[in-house]
Amino acid sequence: MAEKVAIIGAGKMGEALLSGLLRAGRPAADLVFTERHPDRSKMLEERYGVTGVDSATAAETADTLLLAVKPQEMGALLDEIAPLVTTRNLVITIAAGIPTAFLEDRLAAEVPVVRVMSNTPVFVDEAMSAIAAGAHAGEEHLERTEALLRPVGKVIRVPESQLDAVTALSGSGPAYFFFLVEAMIDAGILLGLPRAVAAELIVQTAVGSAKMLSESGEHPVQLREAVTSPGGTTIAAIRELENHGVRAAFLAALEAARDRSRELAAGQT
Helix, strand or coil: CCCEEEEECCCCHHHHHHHHHHHCCCHHHHEECCCCHHHHHHHHHHHHHEEEEEEEHHHHCCCCCEEEEHHHHHHHHHHHHHHCCCCCEEEEEEECCCHHHHHHCCCCCCCCEEEECHHHHHHHCCEEEEEEECCCCCHHHHHHHHHHHHHHHHEECCCCCCCCHHHHHHHHHHHHHHHHHHHHHHHHHHHCCHHHHHHHHHHHHHHHHHHHHHCCCHHHHHHHHHHCCCCHHHHHHHHHHHCCCCCHHHHHHHHHHHHHHHHHHHHCC
């Protein structure tokens, strides 16, 4: 029998996962989703051919429940579906900062829970997802989770104790790159380039640099040094970045993101 998957919370991330599973060849009949806004639910049904249901129906009918609601909505959702979830289910959460123990304490004994931290490149099938097993999740459950996430990017396994760091590094990571690209485009305008030209130059430079990082097998330091000629333009720019403490600022920023993830896990708003 085919595994039936329910995506509970078909917001942006939920929709991206839904569309990725369909592109990977999973039949629409094996998927359901929940969406609390009727107009959006109808739109998703028409776009993907997948049935929208309520949370209780999803919990009753699906084998795997992928919880894609906002962290502040997780408690209310668990109150609703907990009576219907049993050990036959695999529960996967992608809510930032919510530990597996939070779910396990509210679900029936020994329900397997896997926690996932993914990021927004899921929309272009280039996500970086880290997964961690809860107390009752075994190899089979991790493999099922990987099978759901691979169509939309890469997947690695980490201990749950490292997921706050993962959240800071790759979960929030796209925003740092977008911030850098934004700043470089502004610099191009300052240097006299039209915005469209500056944007095209920087975006393609980012794409090419990312491909080199991914495919060359070389350390980022080696790649940077290959561009940095003695006494040249690049080393002059690097010196200014170091003088302005950019490296230290990134370290402090990622520590702040990690600490905020811990606060969310502790229930702080």
